[in-house]
Amino acid sequence: MGLYFAVRLQQAGHRVRLVARTGWADAPRVRIATEDAEETVELVPVADVQRALWKKLALIASYGGVGAVTGLTVGQTRADEGTRSLVWEAIEEVRTVARAHGVEFTEEDAAEVFAVYADGFAAGTTSSMQRDLAAGRPSELEDQTGTVVARAGQVGVAVPMRGFIYRTQSAREAIARAEA
Numbered sequence: 001m002g003l004y005f006a007v008r009l010q011q012a013g014h015r016v017r018l019v020a021r022t023g024w025a026d027a028p029r030v031r032i033a034t035e036d037a038e039e040t041v042e043l044v045p046v047a048d049v050q051r052a053l054w055k056k057l058a059l060i061a062s063y064g065g066v067g068a069v070t071g072l073t074v075g076q077t078r079a080d081e082g083t084r085s086l087v088w089e090a091i092e093e094v095r096t097v098a099r100a101h102g103v104e105f106t107e108e109d110a111a112e113v114f115a116v117y118a119d120g121f122a123a124g125t126t127s128s129m130q131r132d133l134a135a136g137r138p139s140e141l142e143d144q145t146g147t148v149v150a151r152a153g154q155v156g157v158a159v160p161m162r163g164f165i166y167r168t169q170s171a172r173e174a175i176a177r178a179e180a
Contacts, residue, residue, distance in 0.1 A: 054098040054105050058113045061144035062090035064127030065165035068141075071134065075123025086161065088114055093159040094148055100155040133172050138180050141166070141173045 046052045066077055066086045077083035091110050098105040132139035145166045152159040 048104065050103050051098075051105060051109070054094065054103050055109055055113050057144065057148065058091045058094035058098075058105075058110070059116055060127060060129075061094065061148060061162075062087050062113075063117050063121075064129040064140075065090055065145050065162070065169075067126055067130040068133045068169050069165055071130075073123060074117065074121045074125040078118055078123075084118075087117055089161045090165070091117075093152070093157075093162050097148055097152045097155070097157050097159065100157050101151060133169055133176070136172070136176050136179070138176045139169075139173060141169050145169070 063074055063077065066072075066083055067074070070077065070083055072080075072083060077087060091113050095105045095107075095110045129139045129141060129144060133141065145162055148162045149159060149166050152162065
């Protein structure tokens with residue numbers, strides 16, 4: 001039995017990052033091939049997959065949710081203290097929910113996630129969820145923000161920022177799905 005990934009890069013010069021459980025990357029039959037020798041595939045073994053997934057969710061759902069509500073790019077939200085702090089609050093809410101579910105998501109992890117937002121994206125970046133909602137297409141709202149809201153409800157954790165994002169974008173999502 002094998003585990004296979006198929007990834008298609010949309011633009012040259014981008015990296016693909018696969019996250020796997022520790023030990024998997026050392027398996028004797030792991031091969032990573034690319035059609036273009038200039039593209040890179042980075043396999044990052046992690047000891048705690050749940051922690052890695054929650055950190056990823058904290059990143060994409062936070063800057064994407066704030067971007068969807070404001071209509072601003074990452075650079076614009078970073079430049080404004082108010083929207084920048086909203087992204088931080090959204091990351092912290094995800095961290096609180098993850099911890100309530102028994103996932104080790106530390107303050108250092110939250111700072112690392114925020115640093116990716118603050119320093120890792122080009123100024124004109126927007127999330128796919130933000131772009132889809134703005135264009136009236138079905139998005140990942142339910143899979144990202146909806147998941148955080150639902151998981152928070154399971155453990156009785158208040159997530160006012162997430163709730164606001166979810167409630168303000170749910171109508172757009174419903175309309176897009178009805179018209180799809």
